[in-house]
Amino acid sequence: MIGLDAFIEQGLAAAGRALLGVRAEAGLHLAPKTVSKRLRARVRSRLKVIETIVRRLITLMAAALEVAPAGRAGATGRAAAPTAQPDGAEDVTQSFAALQGPVYHLRLTACPVRGLAEWQQMLAGSGSASALATGPVPAAPLLAQIVALHRVLKDPEPAARRLARHLAGLKASRQPRPICPPSPGDFRLGAELGSVSTALPGLITRALADWPDTS
DSSP: OHHHHHHHHHHHHHHHHHHHHHHHHTTGGGOOSEEOHHHHHHHHHHHHHHHHHHHHHHHHHHHTOOOOOTTTSOOOOOOOOOOOOOTTOOOOHHHHHTTOOSOOOOOSSOSSOOSHHHHHHHHHTOOOOOOOOSSOEESHHHHHHHHHHHHHHHOOHHHHHHHHHHHHHHHHTTOOOOOOOOOTTTTTTOHHHHHHHHHHHHHHHHHTTTOOOOO
16 A cells, blocks of 8 residues: 555656646746637646546545545534645745636536446546637636646645545445546656556556445
């Protein structure tokens, strides 16, 4: 399990570096008011790849947790303590937050979850494409998406606990097991993140191997 923990940690770190790269390459660190529709499409495509990998890494974290199904765990109402930063690490949360416009939340599961089809779609990172607007488009939604993803990467444990409760609920109600198909374009954001993405389908399949038979 130590090896898996190290893989998840390295995978999340690689996703964080890729996110910073996308942000810098697109010039979003300059807080533009608008971007071209071509740039928006490119950034969305790359963020989608990163989100899919992060979602799968959090699924691995969640599969290792022992929790009650969603709706049964008691809420403490206490805020989480700030996460300590390792030596040499830089907390760039404020630089991201300063650019935030609309609120964006990284979805860990489809909503509503009805079973196999939605889980396959969410884990695969698939979904219908939106029509591109003509001319410049607001940059705020992209900035908000980057902020939300950065927050999950900075502290993934709350997301993993929420997803673990959801998985427990699916098990308890004997829903079909989530599946994790290979992701197209694994190496779109470099060899490091591509290697992580390639390994995830097999790791998730093994992590959910104790799922009850629903056939």
